[in-house]
Amino acid sequence: MVEPGKTKFQIDLRRHLREVGENRDLTRLICEIADASKYIVNSIRTGDLGVAGTSNLYGEEQLALDVLSDRILRKRLTNSGVVANMLSEETPDIIPVSSDYEGKYSVAFDPLDGSSLVDVNLAVGTIVSIFEGGNLLQPGRNQVAAMYILYGPRNTLVYSTGRGVHEFAMNALMEYTLVRENVTMSQAGGIYAPGGQRNLYSAGTEAFVQDLEARGAKLRYSGGFVPDINQILMKGKGIFMYPHLKNAANGKLRLIFELNPMAYLVEQAGGAASTGSVSILDLQPQSIEDRAPVFIGCKDDVARAVDFVTRMG
Known part of the structure; x- marks a missing residue:
């Protein structure tokens, strides 16, 4: 909490983590990721927008910025001294960092989600999921922290360690200072961000969209997962969906790199996240490549989506 006599803009990220009682090693890890983002910001502003000549584990062509952002994060995490394993959306395997898991963390991250939007100057972001110990193939409910960094007109960082959701903004000195504590969502909202081709929606999803309208x-949809979730969280209303499609029963988004951390943050703010049948955070990953459909946002909106999908498919 902000101390008496101090404005929220005087509270930086490290101090905030200390004041909410977070332990030293998790504080260090979160701050290392925040520091890495400063270099990613510079890469976005000045870096090569071309392709790297490689592909990720999903067979998608990697951009030079994807590869650079991945390297920046991996280097910071490796040198942090508090990481056991890490897993990047850009690499095919879990990367061991330490054989001693005691007191350490495992980190899954998408270093530059939405990177294909950079060349048209739309917002992109970094998404991070953190577990204790060495196991990354756990249900998202076991996360001890989740965060994202949004690179937009302002660079902002949003995190939770299970003690609410808090937003920070990068200042002129490239320090993250507190903007909002304890971000909360209303029960229902008035905006929706629908991913996927609508002509491929199931009957239940189509009926739900018609109900929303x-x-x-x-409709407020940017094509970027981080800015769309940020919009819903910071406005405190609405729902994002990338549902099951007629040609993609599991949707598009990755459970470990995208859905788990965002579901954790939204639930910490009082919202909900579901596949249309079960909570995202209760899914047991079978592999690092798992995908799942998602309805994420205000509780009542998600509950209505589940009702439509359950009844109509």
Whole structure:
């Protein structure tokens, strides 16, 4: 909490973590990721927008910025002294860092989610999921922390360690200072961000979208997962969806790198995240490549989505 006599803009990330009672090693890890983001910001501003000539584990062509952002994060995590294993969306295997798991953390991350939007100057982000010990193939409910960094008109960092959701903004000195403590969501919202081709929606998803529109919900979709989730969280209302499609029963988004950390943050803010049948955070990953459909946002909106999908498919 902000001390009496101090403005929230005087509270930096490290101090905030200390004041909410977070342990030293997790504080160090989160701050290492925050420091890495400063170099990623510079890479976005000045780096090569071309392709790297390689592909990731999903067979997708990697951009030079993807590879550079991945290297920046991996180097910081390796040298942090508190990481057991790490897993990047850009690499095919879990990367061991230490054989001693005691008191250490395992980290899964998407170093530059939405990187294909950089060349048209739209917002992109870094997404991070943190577990205790050496096992990354756990249900998301076991996360001890999750965070994302949004590179947009302002660079902001949003994190939770199970003690609420907090937003920080990068200042002129490239330090993250507190903007909002304990971000919360309303029960229902008036905006929706629908991913995937609508003509491939199931009957239940299509009926849910029509219900949203009949209720006056406005479509707000950027094509980037981080900015769309950030919009819903910071406005405190709305729902994002990338549902099961007729040609993709598991949707598009990756459970470990994207859905688990965002579901953790949204639930910490009072929202919900579901596949349409079960909570995202209760899914047991079978492999690092797992994907799942998602409805994530205000509790009532997600509950209505689940109802439509359960009844109509």
